[in-house]
Amino acid sequence: xxxxxxxxxxxxxxxxxxxxxxxxxxxxxxxxxxxxxxxxxxxxxxxxxxxxxxxxxxxxxxxxxxxxxxxxxxxxxxxxxxxxxxxxxxxxxxxxxxxxxxxxxxxxxxxxxxxxxxxxxxxxxxxxxxxxxxxxxxxxxxxxxxxxxxxxxxxxxxxxxxxxxxxxxxxxxxxxxxxxxxxxxxxxxxxxxxxxxxxxxxxxxxxxxxxxxxxxxxxxxxxxxxxxxxxxxxxxxxxxxxxxxxxxxxxxxxxxxxxxxxxxxxxxxxxx
Amino acid sequence: xxxxxxxxxxxxxxxxxxxxxxxxxxxxxxxxxxxxxxxxxxxxxxxxxxxxxxxxxxxxxxxxxxxxxxxxxxxxxxxxxxxxxxxxxxxxxxxxxxxxxxxxxxxxxxxxxxxxxxxxxxxxxxxxxxxxxxxxxxxxxxxxxxxxxxxxxxxxxxxxxxxxxxxxxxxxxxxxxxxxxxxxxxxxxxxxxxxxxxxxxxxxxxxxxxxxxxxxxxxxxxxxxxxxxxxxxxxxxxxxxxxxxxxxxxxxxxxxxxxxxxxxxxxxxxxxx
Ligand SMILES: Nc1ncnc2c1ncn2[C@@H]1O[C@H](COP(=O)(O)OP(=O)(O)OP(=O)(O)O)[C@@H](O)[C@H]1O
Ligand SMILES: [Mg+2]
Numbered sequence: 151x152x153x154x155x156x157x158x159x160x161x162x163x164x165x166x167x168x169x170x171x172x173x174x175x176x177x178x179x180x181x182x183x184x185x186x187x188x189x190x191x192x193x194x195x196x197x198x199x200x201x202x203x204x205x206x207x208x209x210x211x212x213x214x215x216x217x218x219x220x221x222x223x224x225x226x227x228x229x230x231x232x233x234x235x236x237x238x239x240x241x242x243x244x245x246x247x248x249x250x251x252x253x254x255x256x257x258x259x260x261x262x263x264x265x266x267x268x269x270x271x272x273x274x275x276x277x278x279x280x281x282x283x284x285x286x287x288x289x290x291x292x293x294x295x296x297x298x299x300x301x302x303x304x305x306x307x308x309x310x311x312x313x314x315x316x317x318x319x320x321x322x323x324x325x326x327x328x329x330x331x332x333x334x335x336x337x338x339x340x341x342x343x344x345x346x347x348x349x350x351x352x353x354x355x356x357x358x359x360x361x362x363x364x365x366x367x368x369x370x371x372x373x374x375x376x377x378x379x380x381x382x383x384x385x386x387x388x389x390x391x392x393x394x395x396x397x398x399x400x401x402x403x404x405x406x407x408x409x410x411x412x413x414x415x416x417x418x419x420x421x422x
Numbered sequence: 423x424x425x426x427x428x429x430x431x432x433x434x435x436x437x438x439x440x441x442x443x444x445x446x447x448x449x450x451x452x453x454x455x456x457x458x459x460x461x462x463x464x465x466x467x468x469x470x471x472x473x474x475x476x477x478x479x480x481x482x483x484x485x486x487x488x489x490x491x492x493x494x495x496x497x498x499x500x501x502x503x504x505x506x507x508x509x510x511x512x513x514x515x516x517x518x519x520x521x522x523x524x525x526x527x528x529x530x531x532x533x534x535x536x537x538x539x540x541x542x543x544x545x546x547x548x549x550x551x552x553x554x555x556x557x558x559x560x561x562x563x564x565x566x567x568x569x570x571x572x573x574x575x576x577x578x579x580x581x582x583x584x585x586x587x588x589x590x591x592x593x594x595x596x597x598x599x600x601x602x603x604x605x606x607x608x609x610x611x612x613x614x615x616x617x618x619x620x621x622x623x624x625x626x627x628x629x630x631x632x633x634x635x636x637x638x639x640x641x642x643x644x645x646x647x648x649x650x651x652x653x654x655x656x657x658x659x660x661x662x663x664x665x666x667x668x669x670x671x672x673x674x675x676x677x678x679x680x681x682x683x684x685x686x687x688x689x690x691x692x693x694x695x
Binding site for chain 2: 317318320321322323324325326327331336339340342414415416417
């Protein structure tokens, strides 16, 4: 209990520095570096590369056409949907497994080594196996996404479940909470910050899993769109896809951060 | 209500005892914490427990709450033998033990929810107890938004909300500042007057023990056992005026003397070691 937490309003945050200062000190240098890099890229491609190689001006020029192309939108939708499905499955199964590992010695002994092993294993080596089991199909893509994302969640939730303050469990026992309710009403919410850290990792890995499996399986989706267009010398179109993927990665991070602030206002590092 | 003439060996409250502790012993592996602890707590009695740090006060309370198994002896609450947490006993924790992800309302409702109370009952009772501890208007606040004193008010409301017949308090005011502590002591006395229960109140403060307790149990030794039970024959209801009574000072000195003799012995033991 820190005295600074006393009566602090819910949305108390350190005063941000004035906008003009921030512009000068962080945004401006970043912008300048970015522009220089883009310029170098543009010049290098114009001087040294064949005309089909993507350069900033060609990507910007083609972007509106690509972003309104129904085929591109369908590909993007298919990839995002697969990522969302895979993440939901990973979230549910991963959380349950993580809780078990964190709270039961037997489950920990039985599962933890395997989880560590699979987490460390590059998803690219499991892909051929999955394609044998599930065929060159969307099922293999989902399996890869789950494989890529679930272990990050399991490990984080297990850490969180292990780190539940003993006092919370004691309070729950003192009020005669049943074991299952204790698991889902005390251990789970207490592990929430860990869970979200896991989801943040899992999101990036799921996206990679989707794209890599589309490369490998040649099934429709944003990854395949990128592969197909770069093979057919439509580098600029491919690059729009790449940028969109990067935007999804960043967007997901922002979304998780927003969820943390919105649904866990109580969670502060150092508070409590 | 306590009979001042009753000799200490025959507690006046024995007939209406809510808690009965008999030849209780507890060890952690090789460390024997206490042995042969015996006392009763009446249904409308506050028993304060004082003793040097590490003498096993928290351990004793956790045994009585059924959170910890004991090794020898028996604990009875009413007709029930305590082996695990039983209904009708509620604990207030030193570090509040509030769930940071729950609002004041949900924290106070926790005990009722675990007891399977109906939604309507929860919606009726929780505000009542929030008001009783002076937290009205803070129903939606989270623990991190409140001072230590307010957090412990919430902890108290959570315990009171299950309408227990036994309240166990483990240094509930040790983690708040001195002024808040004084305020909370009198609030607790007021609430207890409204709804008397059997209460065991563990504290480091002799003043607090004498102010709140109808009897003060002094634990001593290693392993510790009950050194003395001091009857606190101060008139009730206790208020700020109680602190000014000559009898209050006398009793405080008496408990102080007992404890300090104990502390000196412990000090010499350390020096010899
Ligand atoms: N889980 C445990 N395992 C082993 N030893 C323990 C455990 N809990 C407490 N002890 C030891 O038992 C003794 C009594 O501890 P306890 O916390 O009950 O004392 P206390 O009287 O409440 O102390 P304080 O006044 O500092 O709160 C101490 O020596 C402590 O180190
Ligand atoms: Mg203690």
